[in-house]
Amino acid sequence: MFFAGAMQNNRHLEELNLSGNEFSEVGGGFMGAGIGANETITALNLSWNHLRQKGVFALCRGIRSNNTLQWLDVSWNGFDDEGASGLATVLKYNEVLTYIDLTNNRITSKGAMKMAKALFINKTLQTLRLGKNPIDMDGSLQLLKAIRGNEQSGMHVLDLTDVLLSQEFLELYTVVQEERPHFSVVYGGVGQDLSWIVGDKKHMRRDPMQVFQDYIYQNHTRVITVFQSFNREDRDKVTREAFKRGLKGAKIPLSAYEIEHMLDRLDADGDGMISYADVMAGQKELFKKKREEEWKKYTEVLEERRKRRQVKEKLEGALDVLDREPRTAEAWIRALHRMKQKQTNPSRSSTRSGSRLGTSRPASRISTNGAAEGTPRESAARTPQLMSVVGSVWKKPHRNERLTSSSSPVSDQPRSALSRAGSAAGRTRTDPHT
Template sequence: MLPARKAKLTARMRLASDENADKYFPDKMTRIENWLHNVESHSNASEVSATGVKDRRPSEIAKLETLRAALEKFDTNLDLNNGFSGSAARQRSRGHDTPAPSRTRTYIRLDLPLPVRVYRKHCKRLKVLPLRRVLGQFGRPRIILNDLCMSLSDVRAACKGLAYETSAAYLDVSGNSLGAVGVSHLLQMLAENKQYIEVRIADNCLTGNGILLVSHHFLAHHVITVLDISGNRLTDTDGTAVANIIKASPQLRVLHVHHNEFCDTAGKVIGKVIANHKGLKELDISWNHLRQRGAIAFCKGVEKNTSIEYLNIGWNGFGFEGCVAMADALRRNCTLEKLDFTCNRIHPPALLELMKGLLSNKILRVLVLDKNPITPSFATVLLEGIMKTPSIALEELSLQGIVVDKDFQGVLDTIHQGRGFSVEYETSLPVTSRNRNDMLKEIEMRSTYNIEPLRMLYLLKERNRAQDFFHKINKDHNDGLTPDELAALFKESGIPVARFVVDKIMNFMDTDGDGKIDLGEFLVGDKKIKRLSRDLARKSISEEAHYSRYSRTFRQAHIQNLTSRLKVEEAQNYLSPITSLTPSPASSRRSSVNYP
């Protein structure tokens, strides 16, 4: 009788709501008194007088007294916060992140929040133990479940509970390796609960199907304003899904996609969508592979954007081409206030190109150029340009990891006399700037070119017949062309190329693999190069022309029609359109790193 009575009360307790809990579930002591009264009245009413029948009343009362003592002892050890035993409470108080104890000694408490009850219910259904970290997050305004290494069942149970959470607007599930299946449970919860407006799902291996599911969610729901999908191993092809997220989310204000593997394709599609986005305020696309064409296309989007205030493109390798494109963007952009250009291969020629747009911008306030190969002399040139442009709005300049010279501090003192300006740099050398001729050597053309090797050979041969061009290269008039003869051709034409350029031409034309290119192989290879050049011109002549205006090689070189030689412009004509390189008078005082 007693076990059945207890099971019946337990079932009634679980079904009772918060409003009628007192009615259907009185306290334990009241229950015990009622049981004792019922047993005593039943015994008096049905007392058996037959001889030999044993009176069971004393044994029933003894059992009830034992049960009452056990319940009182259990009450003293009960953890009123979450219904766990005292030993488990002591473990949690010591900081042990252990699962909850077995349910053999717990029950569903009606005084617990609804998300906790739902979470524990689904943990029991999925046969997983409730996690302390998850239970402790319910009811908080910021739910942080990062780096828990949860299984798919754990994720599913947690999402069931989070669907009933009404007090949180921030959700962080980073570092759990959810994958496509895990993120599907998360997105289903976000579709049911519209309270979460800031979501961080970084480091969850969402490449491929995972990021596609996220993009489909944003097509249907326009709630989330802050999204972090960084560190998810997103490839260049995944850039289309990220672009769809931006395009379908007019409410999106902050987007972090750093530490991924975006290249040219991602740079093009993302740059295209941010050009027309009106709500995005902060974009972090650092630690990717945006270079050359990808960097140029991305900067074109920044040029047309009218909302982004903070842009982080550090650790991408923009180089010369990216700096030229960013200079164009800075000339026309009217909203960007902070630009992080950390470690982007900005050498002196690239810095001069970037300054052309920087000194024309009236909005930018913070510029970060940390860890770039900027020499002390050209750091002074940058500061002189800022000093001679009073209309510039720049207030903070970061040059951490860059050494400056004595003249740099003299220019900085002059700026401080007119306005507030803060600079951070590595250290100052007790030397003055070098003369103009030494500085010109830093911006001379490098010994390698970014033109396709086969195209360079085709340009050099353009006004000659293939047979005549072969005999021109073949100095010793033997049976074939050697790699040394090809290298000598480029050297005589003023193009000091690397060895891999010659090797690529040899692999393309030397079909029999004997190490030489005979006349027949050269004529066949010449026809192939012509066909490739025509196909390239037919497919992407506009794209190539667009890229050529940013390329350092094309900007500084041209093909001479009569000699078919590649000529480089003199560096003197390339250096000076920005600011004078005459060193400023050096101050005898040493300035500190930061200025108010």
């Protein structure tokens, strides 16, 4: 509200950046009133302000009354197709705006159609950014058709980053570029569906510079020879169009999109000329990228070997402990048996305080008929599956101890065998290797 009041009374302000705030729809209403009353402002940035539909509608009413605003950024405000329709109505009659940024505003093909109708009439707009909006192929094609159909259009840049394009769009774009050399379309980016260009999705993963390098190797020629064949008049530089014609004439298997991508990389300074030094720089970049990929694969193999070696060492250490201390392993098996016994009979009392490994006799429990329950023989009978698996591992006598036929690790002898194992476990409990 205070900014809007200052804009109404100020007669010197030309540029105002209020991006990254939270004006929302209410703030958009105030800003619309301030812009409508101001007579000097030429550039306004209201990106990332959550203006939504009502805020943009109020802004559009203010822009209609303003005759000085040339540069407007309302990106990342989420006003979708209705807001785009309001701005399209402004563009039909506005003769001052030269730059509008509508990036990431949830504008679909419906809003793009409205903008296309405005572009067919508008004469002054030079840059329109509609990237990162969910516009389909038909919507982007209609935008390009509108620009071509308007003979008095002043468009220089149409930004469609991360917007779906069609084969018909690129073919028409080639025609428009020949008619208007100053006009360009920005497209591409992450998630771009351009598989239709090459007819096979796997081709989109290849590097155009790599294809160019493979052509040189296969034909046993040099880069300088191929480069000079593109333009015999000037051996140091060639235009983008001459380079493109040379690639097509040499029958290098590159699609239209891949050629454009390659030219954009080589023409980094944007002067429209490609020199031999640019091509060599592109080759160096390609070789550097390949070396980095090979080094990454090599480090991944080393890391995998290191992890396997660690696992192997841990397993060997565990087997070493079992070899040196077989009775300790038996004690832990009996502890496992005791834990299973507790889960089967949760109401039973715990083991004696003097046996931490569950080797002592559990307390007996008297049933309703007077018989004693909870003996080791009955407990082992309750868990036959667990002890059969564990007992099968430790049934054979270990080479470091002598076991009689009656002293199996999981023997159901009431007292003698379990007491001997418990005393052995007590002796080895202080061993740091256990």
